Amino acid sequence: MDTEEKQNTAERKPAAGPLKMAVLGVLAALGLAWGGQHLVHSLHYEKTDNAQIEGDVYTVISRVPGKVQEVTAEDNRLVRKGERLIRLDSLDFVVRRNEAKAALENAEAAAAAAKASIRAASADEEKLRADLRRSRNLHSRDVISKAELDAVSAGAEAASAGHAAAISRYRAARAQVELQRAALESARLQLSYTSINAPAEGYISRKNVQPGQFVQPGQQLIALIGSGKLWVVANFKETQMEKMRPGQKATIRIDAFPGEELEGTVESISAGTGSKFSLLPPDNASGNFVKVAQRVPVKIVFDRKPELPLSAGMNVVVDVRVD
Numbered sequence: 272m273d274t275e276e277k278q279n280t281a282e283r284k285p286a287a288g289p290l291k292m293a294v295l296g297v298l299a300a301l302g303l304a305w306g307g308q309h310l311v312h313s314l315h316y317e318k319t320d321n322a323q324i325e326g327d328v329y330t331v332i333s334r335v336p337g338k339v340q341e342v343t344a345e346d347n348r349l350v351r352k353g354e355r356l357i358r359l360d361s362l363d364f365v366v367r368r369n370e371a372k373a374a375l376e377n378a379e380a381a382a383a384a385a386k387a388s389i390r391a392a393s394a395d396e397e398k399l400r401a402d403l404r405r406s407r408n409l410h411s412r413d414v415i416s417k418a419e420l421d422a423v424s425a426g427a428e429a430a431s432a433g434h435a436a437a438i439s440r441y442r443a444a445r446a447q448v449e450l451q452r453a454a455l456e457s458a459r460l461q462l463s464y465t466s467i468n469a470p471a472e473g474y475i476s477r478k479n480v481q482p483g484q485f486v487q488p489g490q491q492l493i494a495l496i497g498s499g500k501l502w503v504v505a506n507f508k509e510t511q512m513e514k515m516r517p518g519q520k521a522t523i524r525i526d527a528f529p530g531e532e533l534e535g536t537v538e539s540i541s542a543g544t545g546s547k548f549s550l551l552p553p554d555n556a557s558g559n560f561v562k563v564a565q566r567v568p569v570k571i572v573f574d575r576k577p578e579l580p581l582s583a584g585m586n587v588v589v590d591v592r593v594d
Contacts, residue, residue, distance in 0.1 A: 316590045317515060321566065322505035324525075326583035327497030329471050331356060333486040334464040335364070342482055344493055350469045356493060357467040357480060364465055368458040375451040382444035389441050392434040399427040473497040476583075496583050502573065503535060505589040506545055506566035514593040515540065521571050522590045525579070534574045537591060541568040 337359035344356040406424070409415045477494035486492065503523055507515065517540065523533040544565040546552060571589060 315592055315594045317507060317511040317593050318588070318590045319505050319507050319511070320586070320588045321507075322503055322571075322587045322589045324501055324581055324583055324585045324587060325504050326501045327471070327473070327499065328476075328583070329469075329473060329495040329497060330491050331467060331470065331493035331495060332488075333357075333359070333467060333490050333492060334488055335359065335461055336487050337361075337363075337465060337485070339480055339482050339484045339486060342478075342480055344475050344478055346475055346478055348475050349498065350473065350475060350495070352469055352472045354469045355466050356469055356475075359465040359467070359486070361462055361465040364458065364462040368455070368462050371451065371455040371458040375448065375455050378444065378448040378451040382441065382448050385437065385441035385444040389434070389437040392430070392437040396427070396430040396434045399430040467492070469495060471495065471497050472499065501577070501581055501583065502538070503571040503587055503589060505569045505571055505587075505591075507569055507591075508564045509544070509567055510564060512540070512567055515569065515591060516593075520592050522592075523571065523573070524588045525581070526586045526588070528579055531579060533577055533579075535571040535589075536574060538570045538572045540570075544568075 339357060340360045341358040342356070343358075344350065350356065406415060406419065473495040475493060476496045478492070480486065480492040503521075505521075515537065517537050519537045521535040521537060523535050525531060525533070544567055546565055569591075571591075
């Protein structure tokens with residue numbers, strides 16, 4: 272019995288050899304096909320997974336100090352350009368506007384009075400000049416004395432000086448009017464800043480403000496991601512940049528949506544590597560130099576507006592055809 276089993280086993284062994292070779296051959300062919308495909312792809316494309324979707328980020332700040340009265344902005348909500356997001360307490364600014372308005376009215380009244388004094392001074396000057404002409408005529412005929420003529424002449428000169436002074440006062444009053452008008456415009460502008468509006472259409476992405484909070488000028492309150500346009504910034508190694516040029520076509524695959532491919536075009540290539548704009552750029556003159564392949568940011572725009580719900584910061588994989 273053992274002898275028969277050994278004979279059967281010996282008869283079956285040769286049959287396993289061709290099957291194994293066939294399987295290995297298929298695997299080798301698949302490996303060669305896969306490797307050949309990637310080799311051909313690498314000759315025509317440059318690929319990187321160091322890429323993210325970018326968009327316009329608008330920082331909403333306060334331009335005046337004040338207490339937050341109301342916050343209408345809600346997280347992740349779409350807002351229109353000019354829509355009010357935050358309202359500050361405006362009482363102090365209303366008082367300043369009213370004070371500036373009253374000061375302007377006073378200045379305008381003073382200017383009107385100064386203008387009226389010009390007309391009065393002008394009339395006096397004309398009268399005294401006429402008197403001077405008559406006095407000179409009378410003096411030439413010895414009707415009045417030289418002293419009387421000098422008195423009339425002095426009065427005419429005083430009238431001329433008074434007229435000039437009235438004109439100067441009016442100019443000063445007009446300058447004061449313009450100053451108060453500018454103050455009123457500034458007060459109105461400051462009052463308008465108590466309503467903080469969206470600078471562009473977009474989505475509320477980060478909100479750092481609550482009612483009752485006191486804010487300062489320049490303080491960041493809300494981050495707004497613009498909804499108008501998104502693009503991709505792909506960071507290619509410097510060794511991949513030899514044939515890359517603006518205008519080349521790109522394929523974009525998004526990690527969040529496997530199986531989806533979007534078409535794009537290289538719009539521009541950065542003039543500096545990413546390390547040049549880092550917070551602490553490397554100092555290669557320190558003596559501890561280690562050569563590392565640098566990354567060059569490349570901006571890629573979508574050929575068509577994506578219908579997918581994309582968000583700024585999403586990771587993508589980019590293939591750029593460089594031949």
